[in-house]
Amino acid sequence: MRTSYFVRNPSVVIFLAVLLLFTLGVTALSDGAGNGAISTSFIKTLGKTLCLCLIAVAMDLIWGYTGILSLGHFAFFGLGGYMVGMWLMYERTRDIVITSLANAPIPPTEQEVVDAIGTQIFGVVGSSEFPLVWAFADSLVLQLALVVLVPGLLALVFGWLAFRSRVTGVYLSILTQAMTLALALYLFQNDSGLRGNNGLSGLQNLPGVSAPQSVVSLWFFWASALALGLGYMLASWVVSGKFGSVIRGIRDDEARVRFLGYPVEAFKLFVFVLTAVLAGIAGALYYPQAGIINPAEVAPIASIYLAVWVAIGGRGRLYGAVIGAAFVSLISTWFTGGQVPSVNLLGYRVDWVEWWQVILGLSFVLVTLFAPKGIGGLVDLVTGRLAPNRHGADYGPDQGALMEEEGRK
Amino acid sequence: MSTLLEVSGVSVTFDGFRAINNLSFQIGPAEMRAIIGPNGAGKTTFMDIVTGKTRPDEGRVLWGEKSQSLTRMSEAKIAQAGIGRKFQRPTVFEDQSVFDNLAMALRKPRGPLAVLWYRPARADAERVHELAAEIGLSDQLSRKSGELSHGQKQWLEIGMLLAQEPRLLLVDEPAAGMTHEEREHTTALLVEAAKTRAVVVVEHDMEFVRRLNCKVTVLHEGAVLAEGSLDHVTANQQVIDVYLGR
Numbered sequence: 001m002r003t004s005y006f007v008r009n010p011s012v013v014i015f016l017a018v019l020l021l022f023t024l025g026v027t028a029l030s031d032g033a034g035n036g037a038i039s040t041s042f043i044k045t046l047g048k049t050l051c052l053c054l055i056a057v058a059m060d061l062i063w064g065y066t067g068i069l070s071l072g073h074f075a076f077f078g079l080g081g082y083m084v085g086m087w088l089m090y091e092r093t094r095d096i097v098i099t100s101l102a103n104a105p106i107p108p109t110e111q112e113v114v115d116a117i118g119t120q121i122f123g124v125v126g127s128s129e130f131p132l133v134w135a136f137a138d139s140l141v142l143q144l145a146l147v148v149l150v151p152g153l154l155a156l157v158f159g160w161l162a163f164r165s166r167v168t169g170v171y172l173s174i175l176t177q178a179m180t181l182a183l184a185l186y187l188f189q190n191d192s193g194l195r196g197n198n199g200l201s202g203l204q205n206l207p208g209v210s211a212p213q214s215v216v217s218l219w220f221f222w223a224s225a226l227a228l229g230l231g232y233m234l235a236s237w238v239v240s241g242k243f244g245s246v247i248r249g250i251r252d253d254e255a256r257v258r259f260l261g262y263p264v265e266a267f268k269l270f271v272f273v274l275t276a277v278l279a280g281i282a283g284a285l286y287y288p289q290a291g292i293i294n295p296a297e298v299a300p301i302a303s304i305y306l307a308v309w310v311a312i313g314g315r316g317r318l319y320g321a322v323i324g325a326a327f328v329s330l331i332s333t334w335f336t337g338g339q340v341p342s343v344n345l346l347g348y349r350v351d352w353v354e355w356w357q358v359i360l361g362l363s364f365v366l367v368t369l370f371a372p373k374g375i376g377g378l379v380d381l382v383t384g385r386l387a388p389n390r391h392g393a394d395y396g397p398d399q400g401a402l403m404e405e406e407g408r409k
Numbered sequence: 410m411s412t413l414l415e416v417s418g419v420s421v422t423f424d425g426f427r428a429i430n431n432l433s434f435q436i437g438p439a440e441m442r443a444i445i446g447p448n449g450a451g452k453t454t455f456m457d458i459v460t461g462k463t464r465p466d467e468g469r470v471l472w473g474e475k476s477q478s479l480t481r482m483s484e485a486k487i488a489q490a491g492i493g494r495k496f497q498r499p500t501v502f503e504d505q506s507v508f509d510n511l512a513m514a515l516r517k518p519r520g521p522l523a524v525l526w527y528r529p530a531r532a533d534a535e536r537v538h539e540l541a542a543e544i545g546l547s548d549q550l551s552r553k554s555g556e557l558s559h560g561q562k563q564w565l566e567i568g569m570l571l572a573q574e575p576r577l578l579l580v581d582e583p584a585a586g587m588t589h590e591e592r593e594h595t596t597a598l599l600v601e602a603a604k605t606r607a608v609v610v611v612e613h614d615m616e617f618v619r620r621l622n623c624k625v626t627v628l629h630e631g632a633v634l635a636e637g638s639l640d641h642v643t644a645n646q647q648v649i650d651v652y653l654g655r
Contacts, residue, residue, distance in 0.1 A: 035443065238525065241525075241527065241528065242512065242513065242524050242529070243521070243524045243525045243527075243529050245502075245505060245509050245512070245513050246513060248502065248504060248505065248523055249502045249505070249513060252502055252504055253500055253502065254503070255462075255484075255500075256496075256500045258483075258484040258485050258488070259460060259484060259488050259493075259494045260488060260513065260514055260573065261485050261486075261488030261489040261519050261573065262485055262519050262524075263485045263519060263520065263521075264485065264488075266520065266521050267521050267524075270521040270522075271523075281539070341619070
């Protein structure tokens with residue numbers, strides 16, 4: 001009796017349906033293709049939120065399912081953004097250079113064009129030479145391949161070293177923080193080849209595309225929704241079968257899995273690299289919508305926020321991670337946007353831009369202490385009503401007597 | 410008689426404390442053996458060495474017909490080679506169903522990619538049902554294993570060991586905390602298993618050891634003190650002094 005994958009995982013169907021409705025609804029209300037009820041900048045915010053949901057799914061896979069609290073996944077997210085940003089910036093600057101040289105009396109040589117692009121891009125850091133890392137910047141295909149390869153390779157090397165030495169728990173979390181901090185500090189340097197703390201900018205402009213931002217923003221919104229949908233299906237497929245069984249086993253009792261004969265390190269490495277690749281793809285879609293990427297994006301705090309989203313949403317279930325990332329990051333945008341009126345509390349002015357951080361921190365502590373299942377746990381309340389969970393210790397003398405779960409209600 | 414596992418001259422020291430001192434031990438391919446000894450005699454350390462959790466400072470641990478050395482192999486490789494281990498505390502995956510626990514232990518390729526593409530065949534489900542019947546958990550397959558009683562968890566773990574189809578079973582205090590009937594069931598399971606493979610049982614409970622009716626090895630201060638039938642070793646004056654007399 002083989003039932004279809006979707007029948008066995010109804011939550012995937014529901015999730016995809018909600019995502020599709022959301023995408024269509026937003027499109028209908030957008031500036032670019034609908035009645036204009038939603039501004040282009042908010043379309044970009046929603047598109048970015050979908051990318052954050054995708055990296056939250058990756059975080060749930062590595063933390064909620066495999067039990068590895070990685071506090072460095074934004075390093076992979078940022079690297080994905082840098083890889084696509086290099087091509088966007090190079091090609092756009094090339095367009096500008098060619099336009100400005102078009103009126104020159106003698107047509108510029110290929111080398112002159114490249115030199116002019118270099119001067120334009122690296123002028124801010126006092127250089128005009130292309131560093132080695134920009135070797136493939138003129139090729140979209142290669143840079144897109146690097147979106148996957150660079151985070152994947154970094155995760156492979158880092159994970160191999162860490163897992164092979166059996167670094168676990170809080171020590172691994174600290175190592176991942178060190179990794180993302182080291183990357184941020186490296187990128188901050190002017191001679192890192194990625195424009196130091198200026199970062200890459202103007203990424204919202206697609207080279208060779210004359211469509212207005214209202215339309216381009218929709219393209220990226222759709223692409224982000226598609227990536228989230230595919231990433232969600234991939235993640236739920238990975239955790240649904242025996243592989244999911246094994247990684248949850250690793251989370252709960254690593255030594256036992258090892259004595260069953262499973263190479264625990266290889267499993268951890270596999271999940272670590274897979275989630276790094278997902279994070280890289282999410283980043284590559286995020287930063288063209290943000291328009292700018294700089295080293296502050298891969299600062300340690302970003303990865304800690306990621307853990308907070310997943311914890312608040314509910315780890316160990318994929319939709320929980322998505323809900324957490326969407327909910328917290330959208331509220332965050334709202335509070336820190338300066339739109340929320342300040343409150344006078346007994347003569348003290350509460351400015352939400354600053355106090356939001358306190359609320360976020362408090363809610364993280366409260367959720368961890370009192371609702372470890374997070375927002376996703378609310379779903380259990382509903383499904384528990386519909387079909388009571390009869391798995392539980394018998395209360396009565398016979399089978400069929402009230403069970404623990406029911407008796408508690 | 411051929412040997413399946415040969416441990417010879419093994420020593421291991423933790424921070425100056427000699428947990429295992431020049432220990433030698435052999436077991437054949439279809440044999441039951443009980444290991445007894447006072448606390449700190451090195452019983453658990455012995456299991457750690459065989460399963461690869463602890464590396465010995467010196468000595469050899471040889472496995473199978475090809476006399477493969479286990480001292481350089483990882484825990485997972487040793488388990489794949491055919492050594493299964495049951496811990497003292499029942500360690501099953503409490504968050505997962507009895508079925509999933511058994512399915513995870515089935516002897517199948519263990520690499521990440523093989524596991525990712527693995528889809529349960531009908532034969533695998535049948536094997537899980539067979540095992541469940543053997544350990545008496547047929548009607549509990551869909552329950553979360555965390556909800557099982559202590560004794561049922563112990564059996565589930567023994568079932569998981571059998572699912573691995575190991576050639577050597579290392580069992581640490583299987584009867585601890587069990588009721589009288591539960592012990593009898595456990596004894597029957599182990600005796601049945603020992604017909605086709607080697608079983609090493611570490612146990613404190615003399616009555617349980619007597620019921621297993623097998624050769625006994627007495628450990629003391631990390632070395633073998635006596636070996637033979639239970640009556641033989643319990644008559645040994647040294648054994649009485651260090652262990653039974655207390």
